Amino acid sequence: MDTLLQIIGFGPAALGLFITADRNGRLQQLLDCGLQVHERSASLEQWDGLGYEIEANSPIADFLGGIRRDGVFAQCLDQPQVQRWLQVPEQVVPLVQVSAFLRQLAQVIIERCQAHPRAAIHFAHGVEDVRCEADGFTVSGGWGNSSSRYLVLACGARVRELQPQEAMPATSVLCSDRVLRGRVDPILRQTLEQGRPVVVLGGSHSAFSVVGYLLERFTGLLGLGSIQVLCRRRPALWAASTRVAAPLGAQDRVDEDSGEVNRFCGLRGAAQDTLLQIEAGARASVVLHIGSTDPQPWLARGALLINATGYRPRLPGLLDAQGRQLRLDQRDGNLCKHPQSHELTVGGQAVRGLFGTGLGFSDRRGATLEVGVNFFHGRCAGNILHAVL
Ligand SMILES: Cc1cc2nc3c(=O)[nH]c(=O)nc-3n(C[C@H](O)[C@H](O)[C@H](O)COP(=O)(O)OP(=O)(O)OC[C@H]3O[C@@H](n4cnc5c(N)ncnc54)[C@H](O)[C@@H]3O)c2cc1C
Known part of the structure; x- marks a missing residue:
């Protein structure tokens, strides 16, 4: 061979x-x-x-x-x-x-x-x-x-496909990857201009990156509760993102070259900031629903769903x-x-x-x-x- x-x-x-x-x-x-x-x-x-x-x-x-x-x-x-x-x-x-x-x-x-x-x-x-x-x-x-x-x-x-029980009309669903690559801005703009909510499903890094993206890209089009985020549980926060990452847990390993802790769990960087701002009440256009992940009631109201479930x-x-x-x-x-x-x-x-x-x-x-x-x-x-x- x-x-x-x-x-x-x-x-x-x-x-x-x-x-x-x-x-x-x-x-x-x-x-x-x-x-x-x-x-x-x-x-x-x-x-x-x-x-x-x-x-x-x-x-x-x-x-x-x-x-x-x-x-x-x-x-x-x-x-x-x-x-x-x-x-x-x-x-x-x-x-x-x-x-x-x-x-x-x-x-x-x-x-x-x-x-x-x-x-x-x-x-x-x-x-x-x-x-x-x-x-x-x-x-x-x-x-x-x-x-x-x-x-x-x-x-x-x-992006993980939605399960049959989560099924919904394909026209109402976008995947987070395409949103973050800037490929579906016209659909998002149209939805927000029509006053329909955008529902982000998932508590992943991508989910809060999507929320940050919407907040930045479509500022002028966002009203109270324009963005609804549905998460199973409160996302974990990355706890050791700096070079001086103390205290380290028993499982943590520090990379010899960079000093970075080689693990990834929870939100980090701008996505983490976005969650913290929402929780502090500084983002009135975003409503966070922890423990509630059924998008159907929102879809019945004409929402556009973004799948960010991992x-x-x-x-x-x-x-x-x-x-x-x-x-x-x-x-x-x-x-x-x-x-x-x-x-x-x-x-x-x-x-x-x-x-x-x-x-x-x-x-x-x-x-x-x-x-x-x-x-x-x-x-x-x-x-x-x-x-x-
Ligand atoms: C929102 C978001 C933010 C992120 N931010 C960061 C960040 O800040 N820093 C970071 O390091 N990482 C980040 N990541 C993770 C990032 O996606 C990965 O680090 C990186 O893209 C993974 O690289 P990869 O090569 O594994 O996968 P990919 O980037 O998906 O590359 C896979 C490649 O394989 C090709 N391919 C797939 N299937 C086949 C096939 N059957 N035959 C031939 N070719 C095929 C694809 O065309 C593609 O080129 C982020 C991810 C997301 C979703």
Whole structure:
């Protein structure tokens, strides 16, 4: 088998694998071993990783801290704007700016792979099925198929679908992801202009990011109670978001490079501020309903619903060598990993050679997950590279 490793998805988490390989001085080895990346976006121009119209939920240092200054990404760090970020590493910048920076990192990786006979990043290569065989994996899509010894799923996550009992007319429901990417502003504007309420369902980070987005984008159109937020329980607040994060709990681990606590639980940054302002009565246009999650009465009044009830891993079809469907173990919307080998599991058993990273594929630490920027400097990418190389 000519290819050691395939990666499905070329989003921020996949970039984290390359950033980590470069930081550990193993990027050349990774490419030499034979590497194929399959990304369903048509081209880098259409790539929109982290392209949300809100500010990042952590300082820019989190994105930059894991990148080796004298490595292959040095040219990206040398730009004037990034130099300004490095001078004030605790500043928080809009995610669309982060996204543009990540695209530049992606460009560097693409060029490296183009110059290498055994490595390639393929755009317009959506993977539909993965077959797990004794000696590796065959992935296939409309473009053909390809095999490797190891496979990393880095396909991200999609907004959780509403359950049948929560079903409602599709025209009344938007998903939080599209709202935060600024793709449905006309519908939101029309709803608010007609005096209809916007109901945000969920207490996730995305839910309060959506509320913050609406407050900022549509200020002039918001009246008393224009935004109704329905949450099962009061969202938890991220408790250790600064470099000096004391006191640490028994399960907390501090990243050696950045000082960041590698866990994620509850609201953080601007989303947390939004919740606190609502609770303090400083946002009259927002009404918070804790413990009440039935949107039907609101829909009956013509409300527009935004589904922000969390994310679920986005998975291609997964088959065993006999063509039977494999169901990966999941817990709380995240795939489970073997505690020692870090491989994904089925029925508690590791699937040999199958790994995952990114949103929906995060490492678990105690009750919380390593997500977001931890893909750049956390342990997940390091564990995978250690196992594969
Ligand atoms: C509102 C919001 C705010 C956030 N804020 C932050 C933040 O401030 N900081 C932070 O670090 N993180 C933040 N995150 C988390 C952020 O989404 C993740 O860090 C990041 O996008 C995850 O990267 P990923 O590569 O796992 O997934 P994605 O970004 O979803 O990338 C997955 C990639 O895989 C491709 N793909 C999927 N399926 C297939 C397939 N079958 N075949 C081929 N290609 C495929 C996709 O096209 C995509 O390019 C936020 C998330 C949300 C929703």
